[in-house]
Amino acid sequence: MSRDILLQKIDEVRSRQRSVAIGQGAARVVLAAIGLVLAFFLVDWLILARSTPGSGDRLARGILVAAMLVTLGWVVWRSLIRVLLHTPDDDAVALKVERGHPELRGRLISTIQLRRSGTVSGSKELIAALEEDTVAFVGPKHFTDIIDLALLKKVALWATGVILLAGALGAWRSDFAAAILARLALTETSYPTSAKIVKVTEGITTARGEPFTITIELDPTGTLPEKASATIRDLSPDGNGRSTELALTRQSVDSNVYVGTIDQVLSDLEFRPAAHDALWPRYERIIAVDRPAIKALALAYRFPDYLNKKPESSAVGDIRAPEGSQVTITARFNRLVTSAKLVTRNDQQEQPPIDLKLIDSGSGATIDLPILADGSWKLLLRTEDGFDNKNPIDYVIDAVADRAPTAKISFPAQDKTVTRFARWPVRFSTRDDHGVAKGRLKYVINTADEALAGTGAFTVDTQPTNAQSLDLAGLVQGQPRPEAGGEVVFDLRTLGLTGDCRITYWIEVEDGKTPTPNKGISPTYVFTVVEAAVLEEMLERDRNSLIDSLKTIRTKQKDGRDGVDTLRRELQDTPAEPPK
Incomplete structure (x- = not known):
C-alpha cells in the first residue's frame, strides 16, 4: 500500500512535468511561426517584391517558404514531438524529486529501486520498514512543487502578447495581412500601395x-x-x-x-x-x-526573238531592257513571308498589286514581269505575325523603245531632169538600233504634190498609197546589221513612160520587230522626165549660161590684176619722206 502511494506521487510529478513541457513547446511553436511570418514579410516586402518579379518572385518566395517550413518543423520537433515521444521512467522522476527535496537523502530512489527488484538480498521486513519510514517522512508533501512554472509563464506571456499584437496589426491593416497570406500561398498578389x-x-x-x-x-x-x-x-x-x-x-x-x-x-x-x-x-x-525585307535579287532577262540577243542576268533591281522583253524577278527575304505582291507604276499611275509565287516555304518569291513601258516596281511583303516591309524600295523600269530605222540617198541626192530612157544608179545608206531587215525603192509617177518634192516631207504613215516599189536585193545578208547600204539601178525604160511626167522616189526600210516592224523612209527626190530634144535644149542653155559665167569671171579677174598693177606703179613713183 505504501508503495502505491509513492508511485502515485511519482506519476503526478511526471504528468505535471509533461504538461508544462508541452505548454512551453506550444508557446515556442507559436512564437516561431509568428517570427517566421514576420521575417518572410520583411524579406519579401523589402527585397523580393521589388527585385524578383514574375516567375522569379514566385520561385524566390517558394524557396523562402520552404526554408520557413523546415525551420518551423525543426521547432515543432524539438519543442513538441520529441516531448510527446519521450516519457521519463520512475527512477528519473525520483531523482528529480530528490534534487528538489534534498532532505529525503536518497530514501525515495532507494525505496523505488528495492521494491522493483525481487532478487535483492536482505530481509523483506527491513525493506517494508524502509518503505514505511519513507512514506511517513514524505507525509503530506506534494512533489509537484519541484516543477518550475516560471519559464512556462514567461513563454506563454510572450506568445500571448505576440498573438495579440499580430491580431491588432492584422485588424488595422487587413489588406496587408491578406496580401502576406496570399503571397505565402505563392499567388500573384501585390502589397497594398497608395498609388495603384x-x-x-x-x-x-x-x-x-x-x-x-x-x-x-x-x-x-x-x-x-x-x-x-x-x-x-x-x-x-x-x-x-x-x-x-x-x-x-x-x-x-x-x-x-x-x-x-x-x-x-x-x-x-x-x-x-x-x-x-x-x-x-x-x-x-x-x-x-526584323521587318520583312529583300535580302537578295536575281533578275533574268529574256529579250524578243527578233533581237537575236542572248539571255542576261543581274543582281540589281533597276531594270533596263528593250520593250517587249520579259524579266523574271526572284527575290530572297530576310525572314519567311506569307504574302508577296508586285506593284508597278506607269505614267505616275500605280497598277493593282499582283501576287508573286512563294518559294522555299516563303523565304523567297518569283514572278515574270513583261517590260512594256517606263515606270517603276516594288514588292509589298507581309509576314505571319502581321509585319510588312515599311517604305519598300522603288526600282526603276527603263523600257528602251525600238527606234524606227533611218535611210539616206547619197546619190544623186538631188532632183534631176531626165529622159524616159535614163538608167540612174541610186546609192543609199540605212541605220537601225537593232538592225535593218528589209528595204525597197519606192516611187510615184505623175504625183500632183509638187510641194513635197525634195523636202522629205513624206512620213511612213503619209506615204502615197499608190506608190510602187523595187526590192533592194542583197541589202541584208545573214543577221540584220545596225548599218547597211548599197546601190540600186533605177531603170526608167522599164516603166513604159510616155510624154512628160514626174517621178518622185525614196528609200523605205524596216527592222525585224515582230509582229509589226518599225519603218523609216529617206527624203524624197524627183526625176522630171522630158523629151530628148527638150533635154538637149536645156543642156545647151545650161552650157551657154555656164560659158557666160566663165567670161564674166575672166573679165573680173583681168580688172583686178589691172588695178593691182596701177597701184604698184603709183607707189613706186612717190618719193619717200625723210625721217623726222
Missing part, C-alpha cells in the same frame, strides 16, 4: 529599330504622382542584363495615364513600370523582330 497601377501596355512583338511607347494607367482614386518611370532591361546577349530608367509623363495635368517612348528597340527588352510606391508585379517583355 491598374493597366500597363502589354509586352508585344515590335519592329526592330522602331520606337515603342509604354503606357500605364493608375487608379484615379489613389495617389497620382507628377511622374512615373519604367525600368528597361536589355535581354540581348551583349546587354549583360543592363538596365536603364525611362521617365513616364502624364498625358495631361489631370490625367491618370502616363506615357514614355523608347526611341529605338534594337533587341529584346523587358520593362517594369513604377509610380510613387506602386510597382508592377512583373516585367513585360518586348520582342524585337
Whole structure:
C-alpha cells in the first residue's frame, strides 16, 4: 500500500512535468511561426517584391517558404514531438524529486529501486520498514512543487502578447495581412500601395529599330504622382542584363495615364513600370523582330526573238531592257513571308498589286514581269505575325523603245531632169538600233504634190498609197546589221513612160520587230522626165549660161590684176619722206 502511494506521487510529478513541457513547446511553436511570418514579410516586402518579379518572385518566395517550413518543423520537433515521444521512467522522476527535496537523502530512489527488484538480498521486513519510514517522512508533501512554472509563464506571456499584437496589426491593416497570406500561398498578389497601377501596355512583338511607347494607367482614386518611370532591361546577349530608367509623363495635368517612348528597340527588352510606391508585379517583355525585307535579287532577262540577243542576268533591281522583253524577278527575304505582291507604276499611275509565287516555304518569291513601258516596281511583303516591309524600295523600269530605222540617198541626192530612157544608179545608206531587215525603192509617177518634192516631207504613215516599189536585193545578208547600204539601178525604160511626167522616189526600210516592224523612209527626190530634144535644149542653155559665167569671171579677174598693177606703179613713183 505504501508503495502505491509513492508511485502515485511519482506519476503526478511526471504528468505535471509533461504538461508544462508541452505548454512551453506550444508557446515556442507559436512564437516561431509568428517570427517566421514576420521575417518572410520583411524579406519579401523589402527585397523580393521589388527585385524578383514574375516567375522569379514566385520561385524566390517558394524557396523562402520552404526554408520557413523546415525551420518551423525543426521547432515543432524539438519543442513538441520529441516531448510527446519521450516519457521519463520512475527512477528519473525520483531523482528529480530528490534534487528538489534534498532532505529525503536518497530514501525515495532507494525505496523505488528495492521494491522493483525481487532478487535483492536482505530481509523483506527491513525493506517494508524502509518503505514505511519513507512514506511517513514524505507525509503530506506534494512533489509537484519541484516543477518550475516560471519559464512556462514567461513563454506563454510572450506568445500571448505576440498573438495579440499580430491580431491588432492584422485588424488595422487587413489588406496587408491578406496580401502576406496570399503571397505565402505563392499567388500573384501585390502589397497594398497608395498609388495603384491598374493597366500597363502589354509586352508585344515590335519592329526592330522602331520606337515603342509604354503606357500605364493608375487608379484615379489613389495617389497620382507628377511622374512615373519604367525600368528597361536589355535581354540581348551583349546587354549583360543592363538596365536603364525611362521617365513616364502624364498625358495631361489631370490625367491618370502616363506615357514614355523608347526611341529605338534594337533587341529584346523587358520593362517594369513604377509610380510613387506602386510597382508592377512583373516585367513585360518586348520582342524585337526584323521587318520583312529583300535580302537578295536575281533578275533574268529574256529579250524578243527578233533581237537575236542572248539571255542576261543581274543582281540589281533597276531594270533596263528593250520593250517587249520579259524579266523574271526572284527575290530572297530576310525572314519567311506569307504574302508577296508586285506593284508597278506607269505614267505616275500605280497598277493593282499582283501576287508573286512563294518559294522555299516563303523565304523567297518569283514572278515574270513583261517590260512594256517606263515606270517603276516594288514588292509589298507581309509576314505571319502581321509585319510588312515599311517604305519598300522603288526600282526603276527603263523600257528602251525600238527606234524606227533611218535611210539616206547619197546619190544623186538631188532632183534631176531626165529622159524616159535614163538608167540612174541610186546609192543609199540605212541605220537601225537593232538592225535593218528589209528595204525597197519606192516611187510615184505623175504625183500632183509638187510641194513635197525634195523636202522629205513624206512620213511612213503619209506615204502615197499608190506608190510602187523595187526590192533592194542583197541589202541584208545573214543577221540584220545596225548599218547597211548599197546601190540600186533605177531603170526608167522599164516603166513604159510616155510624154512628160514626174517621178518622185525614196528609200523605205524596216527592222525585224515582230509582229509589226518599225519603218523609216529617206527624203524624197524627183526625176522630171522630158523629151530628148527638150533635154538637149536645156543642156545647151545650161552650157551657154555656164560659158557666160566663165567670161564674166575672166573679165573680173583681168580688172583686178589691172588695178593691182596701177597701184604698184603709183607707189613706186612717190618719193619717200625723210625721217623726222
